Amino acid sequence: MRPAAVVGTGQTHHAAKRLDVSMAGLCREAIDRAMADAGVDWPDIDAVVLGKAPDQFEGVMMPELFLADALGAVGKPLLRVHTAGSVGGSTGNVAASLVQSGVHNRVLAVAFEKQSESNAMWALSVPTPFTMPVHAGAGGYFAPHVRAYIRRAGAPEHVGTMVAAKDRRNGALNPYAHLKQPDITVESVRASTMLWDPIRYDETCPSSDGACAVVISAEPTSGPAAWIRATALRTEPTTFAGRDQVNPQAGRDAARALWKQAGITDPLSEVDAAEIYVPFSWFEPMWLENLGFTDVGQGWKLTEAGETEIGGRLPVNPSGGVLSSNPIGASGLLRFAEAAMQVMGTAGDHQVDGARVALGHAYGGGSQFFAMWVVGSEKP
């Protein structure tokens, strides 16, 4: 496998409703920024990979068909990736593999979601015949598993509110974030409405319109590069008897493979910043454990000690994360791009000082698809 690097990143100004642009215009806002960041033009792009969450979210079957012109894919290979909420991450991994394998020299990865055109809560809760209609969107799906984590880990209630307050404050440092709440506090999060007990309103990701793009290249271009040191994808069924929904096997397996490939033996010491897919606050400690940053049952202690703040031992979601912007299909690629920005030194006000190794992580479906990469400032 030959080395590959992220040489440009771009994203939209995420918002609840981007009524000023079409889907194509939304994608191009991110693409144009990524290509300018990389200093490349359309003839420099060999292939395009598009990621987007389920088609029911916008009601467009196979949007890659009508977006081919806008994505600059005419006359080039265009692939669409489908892995539910993790799709942005999987899109980054697929694009990386096309370069690492030597098939293409430079690949554009794009992911988007225009949540304002539909209603994801509706789309995830369509009642099918013969079943009990108790489903209540992603929050309703994940809340029981969050409750199980709290019970198993013996975690104090305020840990979830701490994550929410931190990520929203970080979002205020990110010019592209949907939610910017510099004055949010643990107390104000705690006072917010309980939506899917134990998940409060302020502990829940917003519904966003947005897109993200990265250019992945075999050789550096004009600016800095984030070298892809490892990638991992793993999958497991949504349900099976004895399934651990709090600490899924697929996530543990993906992390183990990722660290091994990256040559990392002690992730907590060797990773300088992590962009982890946290759509509901408690998933920060849950994924810290699943990823192997801490032992099982100990993740919340890292959060509680303030070590996941910018300036802490492992800054988690310095960009504000999914809790500050959630264009679902793009959210995973945003994690991957933000990790790259940290090691490229281009993260601006939410830059982690001296970041040389960073993690990008995404999960999707019923915690069944996992995608992750490790990027570093040094060529492997």
Next chain:
Amino acid sequence: MTKPLSAPLDVGFDYTRSLGPTLGRFLTDLRRRKVTGIRGSDGRVHVPPLEYDPVTAERLTEFVDVASTGVVRGWSWIPEPLEGQPLDRPFAWALIQLDGADTSLLHAVDAGSPDRMSTGARVRVRWRADRVGAITDIECFELSDEPADEPVPADEVTMVTTPVHLHYTHSASPTEDPFLRGLMEGRLIAQRCPACSKVYFPPRPACPTDGVPTTEQIELSDRGTVTTFCVVNVPFLGQRIPPPYVSAYVLLDGADIPFLHLLLGVAPEDVRMGMRVEAVWKPREEWGPTMQNIDHFRPSGEPDAPFDSYSQHL
């Protein structure tokens, strides 16, 4: 084998589309009884206008007025129109090259009979009276050598609504079928995996862990344990149960996997992991092939199950 149970499933949503500058201009002009194209890098005029050039991928900005008259470049006769098509009587789908355009637009021609259709036929737009800024503002095309109606003023269009409705017949799998027929008799039918011995309720065609068919049927009681739960306080579109309600994972005694159901008969703040519950069935005359025969679960009054008894089901 009897035919598996099936039921209609209608899925519909009024999706919205924010148009952006190019498509917004096109649909605004349709509302004004005017057709607008856009010039590509190779000089061709695209109708409808493309947002990005198919050759260079650059954004296109040079709008070009084209005529509301044109020529049929190809067509296909639709003897029996379907729901949602432009006309409710037989018509032709046609590729129409408007005068001044270099590409063809797909639309309907109200020709009355396929005998009157031909490639090369002249057509003109029949404008809808109540135009909203949509492709259907062109009601259809009609065979004519004459010019179409003149443009009129109208307000700008930035959004459209595109209702999508899908009508499915949802069929139960051969494994689900006996389970559903059991429910019609108030019985809870599970199946055991021959390899790992895990008991699945509802049953699956195959064990997800071992990949082998599950054939051994087991009847379970309607009592179980709440493994975990959430309190749904949030209202949303399409919701069937008014909030707040407790959505609980119930592990039936003898089963190895919990399922989601409704928990009532207890204040949400008093629900606990490990709570013992029993099914409350609807009146027998309301039973059908559905888990909704169990109206809800309620606390059984038994002591809570110890955490270790269900911790491997979380």
